[in-house]
Amino acid sequence: MTAPRDVSFTVNGEARSVRVEPRKTLADAIREDCGLTGTHLGCEHGVCGACTILLDGAPVRSCLMFAAQAEGAELRTVEGLADGETLHPLQQAFIDCHALQCGFCTPGFLMLAAGVLEREPDIDEEGLREALASNLCRCTGYLNILDAVKAAAAAMKAGPG
Amino acid sequence: MKPAPFTHHLPGTVDEAASLLAAHAGEDARILAGGQSLVPTMAFRLARPAHLIDVNRVSDLGTVAVGEDAIGIGALARHGDFHRPVEDGPLGALLSAVVRHIGHYPIRMRGTFCGSLAHADPASEWCLVAATLDARLTARSAGGEREIAAGSFFEWAMVTALAEDELLLRADLPRLAADARWGFCEFARRAGDFALAMALAVYRVEEGAIVEPRVGVGGVEACPRRIPEGEAVLAGRAPGPALFREAGAAVADAVDAVSDVHASALYRGELAGVMVERALADAAR
Numbered sequence: 001m002t003a004p005r006d007v008s009f010t011v012n013g014e015a016r017s018v019r020v021e022p023r024k025t026l027a028d029a030i031r032e033d034c035g036l037t038g039t040h041l042g043c044e045h046g047v048c049g050a051c052t053i054l055l056d057g058a059p060v061r062s063c064l065m066f067a068a069q070a071e072g073a074e075l076r077t078v079e080g081l082a083d084g085e086t087l088h089p090l091q092q093a094f095i096d097c098h099a100l101q102c103g104f105c106t107p108g109f110l111m112l113a114a115g116v117l118e119r120e121p122d123i124d125e126e127g128l129r130e131a132l133a134s135n136l137c138r139c140t141g142y143l144n145i146l147d148a149v150k151a152a153a154a155a156m157k158a159g160p161g
Numbered sequence: 162m163k164p165a166p167f168t169h170h171l172p173g174t175v176d177e178a179a180s181l182l183a184a185h186a187g188e189d190a191r192i193l194a195g196g197q198s199l200v201p202t203m204a205f206r207l208a209r210p211a212h213l214i215d216v217n218r219v220s221d222l223g224t225v226a227v228g229e230d231a232i233g234i235g236a237l238a239r240h241g242d243f244h245r246p247v248e249d250g251p252l253g254a255l256l257s258a259v260v261r262h263i264g265h266y267p268i269r270m271r272g273t274f275c276g277s278l279a280h281a282d283p284a285s286e287w288c289l290v291a292a293t294l295d296a297r298l299t300a301r302s303a304g305g306e307r308e309i310a311a312g313s314f315f316e317w318a319m320v321t322a323l324a325e326d327e328l329l330l331r332a333d334l335p336r337l338a339a340d341a342r343w344g345f346c347e348f349a350r351r352a353g354d355f356a357l358a359m360a361l362a363v364y365r366v367e368e369g370a371i372v373e374p375r376v377g378v379g380g381v382e383a384c385p386r387r388i389p390e391g392e393a394v395l396a397g398r399a400p401g402p403a404l405f406r407e408a409g410a411a412v413a414d415a416v417d418a419v420s421d422v423h424a425s426a427l428y429r430g431e432l433a434g435v436m437v438e439r440a441l442a443d444a445a446r
Contacts (some may be wrong), residue, residue: 002166020212022169025200044162045201049267058241058270064200065271068169069217116266134265134353 009073010081020067027051029067038078049135052108059115078107089155099127101139113149164203171212185212185305186326195272198280203410231333240269251337265353283318284355284380292385293361293377301330315384346436357424358382360436371395381418381433392413404419409438
């Protein structure tokens with residue numbers, strides 16, 4: 001129905017129920033209904049990748065899904081990356097490697113990289129370059145982003161501490 | 162950039178999906194699978210379907226099933242399912258090489274193989290694979306199933322043989338002989354962008370000569386297809402750079418390339434020949 005529908009999912013482990021029109025994208029529901037504005041919206045048609053989140057562990061464009069499709073899903077957004085005051089290795093590496101300038105694309109790159117590294121911890125540099133080509137950074141910081149993700153991959157394999 | 166309102170249907174079975182499609186076919190109903198092409202089109206309001214029949218919760222739509230003679234690719238097989246080879250033979254390796262050219266990583270987590278075929282973009286890698294390998298496609302409506310050969314499935318850019326009350330249930334790709342060689346090459350201006358031209362080549366070598374050559378070209382004409390003129394050059398002759406160049410030239414002559422803002426027909430036709438030559442060389446590696 002075009003009438004609003006109740007949808008339940010978890011975001012960063014927290015149960016959420018939202019009432020959405022079918023045409024509302026998952027990205028808009030995350031921002032407007034869940035109040036989590038860390039997920040950014042650039043192009044709203046799947047090109048820029050700023051809205052990348054993890055859907056049941058897979059990095060996806062949240063502007064290319066409808067919220068009504070997320071019933072029962074486990075969503076993760078940039079707000080869920082850090083463990084309390086401790087930054088995720090990717091966040092720390094982005095700081096250390098100066099992998100962001102204006103920061104608009106950063107949440108999307110972080111979630112893209114988190115999803116790719118969790119799924120493929122042994123991905124090689126060529127694979128990483130191909131994966132990072134998914135998202136756009138208009139400050140042209142791609143090489144620093146690549147460096148940061150490589151550093152984070154090493155840190156994540158070494159384990160916490 | 163917000164889609165127009167629509168009614169969202171969530172069928173649980175193929176029967177329900179087919180019934181919904183039959184009920185709403187006259188009102189611009191669309192199947193929603195991965196949505197990676199449909200949703201952007203809706204965001205631009207180039208498409209304003211009144212009904213979306215979302216098949217993601219359909220329990221009896223399959224993913225990938227490796228059979229003795231063919232790989233059955235169900236309507237919920239996503240591009241990412243092919244990142245790792247789905248079988249140990251040449252076909253598994255071919256699919257896992259080609260999939261890396263489809264969109265981007267997150268797109269491949271959602272987009273589906275059958276959805277690409279039903280969408281029928283001229284530059285779709287999976288459409289080229291289906292046409293070149295003579296996939297058998299199974300359409301499903303409320304009235305039952307019918308099989309469509311890939312060679313007659315693609316009718317024009319974004320136009321297929323599917324009737325408006327049919328959904329694409331499954332694609333069966335014949336498995337390749339263990340000694341089959343394959344090569345793929347595409348040219349796009351940016352990583353993940355639509356190809357201006359691409360080619361897939363498959364053949365076997367018996368006693369030094371090429372047998373069973375298949376040469377397919379995509380992104381060049383309105384639909385991907387095998388190019389018999391290119392295959393004829395190869396059959397029965399010894400593989401090598403000069404032969405590959407000759408086959409590429411034959412393909413460039415044979416295609417009726419489209420012209421658009423990205424490339425003229427002349428350029429695209431010549432590019433098709435080069436892609437064929439490189440795909441053949443890739444197969445000989």
